[in-house]
Amino acid sequence: MAVTPRSCKIPRTSNGGGDDEDDGDRLSSLPEHIIRHIFSFLDTINVVRASSVSRKWRYFSVSVPHLNLNIFTFWLLLLNKKDSMQVTNEKFKDFVNWVLMSQDWSVDIQNFSLYYWKIRDDNIIYRWMNVLARRNVQQLYLRLFSDTPLELPLCIINCESLVDLKICFDQYSVLKLPESPGFTRLKFLYLSMVEFMDSMLLGNFVSSCPVLENLTMDDCTFHDFKILDIAAPRLKNLIIDSLTSADEDLFNCEVIVACPSLVSFKLLGTPSGLSFPGTNGLQNVFIFFNHGPEHRTVEEGHHLMDSILRGICNIKVLKLSAAFLGFLLLAVAKPECSAAFYNLKSLTLLVSVDESDQSTIQFLNHSPNLEALSIIFTRLEDWGDNDVALSATRHTLVICGKSNHVTDSCKMPNDDISCMTYHLKKVELIDVACNKNELELVKFLLKNGHVLQKMSIRGKYLNYPTRLSQK
Template sequence: MENALQRSPIISKLTCGVCYNVGGEDGDRLSNLPEPIIHHIFSFLETIDVVRASAVSRKWRYLWLSIPYLNFNVHNICSNPLERWSLQTTNEKFKDFVNWVLLFQNGSVSIHRFRLSCLNRVDDYTFYRWIAVPIKLPRSLVTCESLVSLKLDFGNREHQGVLNLPTCVGFSRLKSLDLQHVEVLDYNLFREFLSSCPLLENFSPLLENLKMDSCCFPDLKILDISSNSLKSLTLERIEFGGDELDNYKLKIACSNLESFNIFAPLLPDFTLESLNSLQNAFIFLETIGEYMEAKEICHRMSKILNGLRDVKVLKLSCTLYQFLNAILEQRSYFSASFNNLKSLILCVTTAEWTVPLIIRLLNHSPNLEVLTIYFDSDEYYDDWEIPDKVILCLTCHLKTVELIDFSGNENELELVRFLLKNGHVLQKLRIISAIMKFTISSSSVALKFLEPKPFLDFFNRF
C-alpha cells in the first residue's frame, strides 16, 4: 500500500503550496505549526490522504495516529486511474484500509468526527464494527476502591459495543461483574482486565459473580475461566470468531463455583474441572449443530454430564434429550450417578424417547427429592409405554413432583399414573389439569391444582 499512499495529488499540492526548503525539514513551515492547527488542516482531507502524508515529512510519520477526524470513502481507495481494480478487489482493499486505521488508532485520542461513505460495499457486521467506537472506562472508575459491583451494557441483541479495556490495575474490591453486549478485540488484555478484578488464579481472590451476556470474542476459539473465588457464573449467547460456530471450546475450572448457567446457540466443547462445590447447573442449548457427527455430540455431552455429576440442582433443555438418552444407555459414555442431586428440572416434549430418558435420569439420581417437568409440545406422538419397574428415588426419596403446562393428553396422564403408583414416599403432586382415577401408593400425597404458568418460567426458575 506504500506506493499508493505516496501517489496523492492532494498531498503534493498541500506540501508544495506552503513549504520551502532551506537546508532540510527545518524549513517546513507546515510541519512546524502547532499540532492542533495541523489536525484542523488535515480534518478537511480524506483519511487515506492523511496517511499518505506520513511519507512527506518525517515529523508527520505518526501524525495520522492522533488525528481525531476520520473520513473514509470507498471511491478514493485507488489513487492511480491506471489501476483497474475489480469491484470485489476495491471493496476488500477498502475494508482492509479501514480495519488497519482503526486497529492502530491511539486509544487516548477522542474521535471528534467519523465519516464513512461506502454505499452497500460492506456487510452489516463489518459496518457495525466500524461505527462502534471503543468505549474507554474512566480511570476514576477503574481505580475506585469502594466499587464492589459493576454492570456494563454497550448495545442490543443485534450489535455489541467495543470495550476499550483499561491497562492499569484496578477494581481491587470488585465482587460482581456483569458484561452485556460487549465486543472484546484483545482477549489477552481481557484476561489481564479480569485478573485485576481479579478473576485469575494467580491473583488475590475477590470476584465472586461473573455474567457475560451477548459478548463477542471475534478472534477467540477457547474461553478459559479459571478461578478459586468465583461462586456464580452465567454465560449467555457468547459469540466466537470464525465460520465453524460449533468448534469453539469452553474451559471452566472454578473450585468454589456454586452456580453455573449457560445459554448457548450450539453445543460447545466443554472442559469442566474442579467443580467440587457446584450446587446448581442450568444447561440450555438452542440447537445441537447441523454439521456435527453423532459421535462427537455424544462425546461432548458426556463431558458435560461427568463434569456436573456432583450438582444438587440440575436443569436441562429439551434440545439435549435425544442424545442424552443414548449417552445414559451406554455406560462407556457415563457410568456414574448423580448421587448428590436433590432437584431435577426438565422441559420435555411428548416424543417417543422422552419416557426412556426420564426413567434413565431417575435411575441415575438415587437421592432425588424434587422432580419438575415443563411440557413443551403441540404435537402428539405414539402412546408411551412406561415400564412398571422399581426406581430407588421413587421408592425412598422423591417427595415432590411438579407438572407445568400440563395439557392432559393420554401420554401425560400415563406419566402421572406411573408417578402416583410408584412414588411410595410422594407427598406433593402439583398439576394444572383434571385428574382422573389413579392408583395411589402413598397415603400422605396431596394433589394441588394450579393455574397454568407461562413457559418462560422454565428460564427464570432457580
C-alpha cells in the first residue's frame, strides 16, 4: 500500500476577522505590541511602506515610538537614483518633516535616530530637535555627515525626558557645548569624532550633568589641552579614546578623573599624567598607551606611573598595552616601589614576543591573588606601516637594552610565584607562533601552575583554539 508523504507546507490559518486580504497573514495575526516591537528595528521609510500592506498596520507609521531616519536608506529606495546629493537631501528633509508632522503627538518618542548629510548653514536640524523635545524624546542619536560645527540647542539641553544622547560625526567637527547647566536626566552620553576646543568648558559641561552614568568620548581630539578634568558624582563608566587622533592631543595633557562612583575606566592614548582623586570603587581598567617610556624622561615616566598606581591598585580586572607595560616595568624596578595588586583577579596583557617572559613574570610577582591570565602576543611584522602600533611594540626592547630579535635563551625564575601556587586557574594565550620564547613561557606556566585547570592556546595561523589541560 503506497503511503502518500505528508506535505511539508505550513498550513494557512485564518485570523477570524473576515478580511480576505489578511486571511492567512500570520504576521498581521500577531499581538499589536509584538508587531510594534518588530517595526522598531526597521527604518522609518520601510515602516511607512509596510503600513500600506495591511489594514491593521495603516496607522502604525503615525504612532510608532521609534523613528530611524537614514538618508542612505532613503536614497537606495528612490526610483531615480541619479539625483544629486543635494536633491536627495532636499527630498529627505521633506520626508522627515512629513514624518514628524503627521505623527500622533500624544505618543512620546522613545528613540530617534538620524543619519543626515548636514549642509553648511542648514538649520533645519534644530527645528527637528525642537519637535523632539516637545515629543518627550528619550533616546537621541545623531550621525551627521558634515564638518560644520553643531551647537546643542536649549530645547535639547533642557529636555527633561532625554536619557540617552549620541552624537557622531563622519569627520572631526566642533561640538559647541552649552555654558549653562542642563541635561537633568541624561545618563548616557556618547560623542564620536568631536573636536573639543576648551578644556574648562568641557569639564563644566560634564560636571553639570547631575545623573550622568556613562560617558564615551570615542576618537575625539582635545586641542591644546593641558588638563582634562572629568568630575561627575554618579559617573560609573568612562571611555576616553584619542588613539587615532593625528594631533596627539593627550601627549601633553594631564588627565584627572575625580568620579567617586566610577567602576569602569578605559583610556586609549598616552597622557602626561593620569590620576584618580576620590575614586575608590574602581574595578575594571583598560589602559592602552601608544607611546612607550622612550618618549618620556625617566622623571616623567615615574611621575606618570606613581599617580596611576595609586588609583588602580585595588582593581579586580586589568587590561594593559605593551607600551603601558613598559612604563610599569620601569616603575616596579625601583627598590622603593611596593606596588602590588592584591585584589586583581583577571589580567590581560598585550606583550612583545621578545619580552613575553620578562614582562609577564614581573607582573605575576605583583599579583598574588590572580585567577585568570590572558596574553596577546605582538610582533613587529604584524604592524606593517602602522607607526603608532610599531612604536608601542618596540618600546620593550629599548627599556631592557635588548635587540629586535627573539632571544636564544629564556631565563625563568626559580622562586615560586604566589598566584601560580595558590590561585591561577585559567590561562589564555592568543596569536601564538610557537617561537622559543613563547614555548618557554608555556612550559613555565604549565610546570609552575599548581592549581591551573585550563590553558587555551590560539595559534596565529590556526582557525581553531588548541587546549592543554592540566589536572
